[in-house]
Amino acid sequence: AQSVTQLGSHVSVSEGALVLLRCNYSSSVPPYLFWYVQYPNQGLQLLLKYTSAATLVKGINGFEAEFKKSETSFHLTKPSAHMSDAAEYFCAVRDSGAGSYQLTFGKGTKLSVIP
Amino acid sequence: EAQVTQNPRYLITVTGKKLTVTCSQNMNHEYMSWYRQDPGLGLRQIYYSMNVEATDKGDVPEGYKVSRKEKRNFPLILESPSPNQTSLYFCASSTSGTSTDTQYFGPGTRLTVL
Numbered sequence A: 001a002q003s004v005t006q007l008g009s010h011v012s013v014s015e016g017a018l019v020l021l022r023c024n025y026s027s028s029v030p031p032y033l034f035w036y037v038q039y040p041n042q043g044l045q046l047l048l049k050y051t052s053a054a055t056l057v058k059g060i061n062g063f064e065a066e067f068k069k070s071e072t073s074f075h076l077t078k079p080s081a082h083m084s085d086a087a088e089y090f091c092a093v094r095d096s097g098a099g100s101y102q103l104t105f106g107k108g109t110k111l112s113v114i115p
Numbered sequence B: 001e002a003q004v005t006q007n008p009r010y011l012i013t014v015t016g017k018k019l020t021v022t023c024s025q026n027m028n029h030e031y032m033s034w035y036r037q038d039p040g041l042g043l044r045q046i047y048y049s050m051n052v053e054a055t056d057k058g059d060v061p062e063g064y065k066v067s068r069k070e071k072r073n074f075p076l077i078l079e080s081p082s083p084n085q086t087s088l089y090f091c092a093s094s095t096s097g098t099s100t101d102t103q104y105f106g107p108g109t110r111l112t113v114l
Helices: none
Strands: A003-007 A010-014 A019-026 A032-038 A044-050 A056-058 A064-068 A073-078 A087-094 A109-114 B004-007 B010-013 B019-025 B031-038 B042-051 B054-057 B076-078 B087-094 B109-113
Touching (some): A003 A087, A010 A019, A019 A032, A019 A087, A019 A109, A032 A064, A044 A064, A044 A073, A073 A087, B004 B087, B019 B031, B019 B087
Parallel strands (some): A010 A109, B010 B109
Antiparallel strands (some): A003 A019, A019 A073, A032 A044, A032 A087, A064 A073, A087 A109, B019 B076, B031 B042, B031 B087, B042 B054, B087 B109
């Protein structure tokens, strides 16, 4: 079964600083990878996803993530944090095999942005 | 507007009293899924459905039932709720549920079992 590890349950950054949220997956075959964001009292929405077309993936709100097979990582970054980025971020993985339905989520990283 | 709706949004109940949380989507999606979210544990999948009359267990199915009699609806049933089922529940749907499909989430149902 796929698994995903998010390092750091809480990350604090200053407004304008670099955001780096870490995600590592366990799989011998590159899976499909996703980042979702959850704003307070809301459901999750997709930020970006890795589909094997390109290793650097750009998402909404200025976020991007780079797939690194050698490191089994898919870290999420944003060059300059904004107050509105404060939310919880979830990395998720799905097996790339045919008929694979399960989407497995990491435990989440709560991002705080300090003015 | 394309959306996933859940009802109720908030529910407080007592141990053993059967309840149903409804989920409906208007996007003609084949795949639907239920998750529970608990602090420090992220989202864990309870059940999913690949299409009408096709369901399967996720990672934490114990104490839950589901049915998929029509494409748009996927209710979650707790026949005898217990306090350890106090959680935030999310329904999600996607076109097929495989490969790079994006899942669209409902707003969540916060359940408290006393």
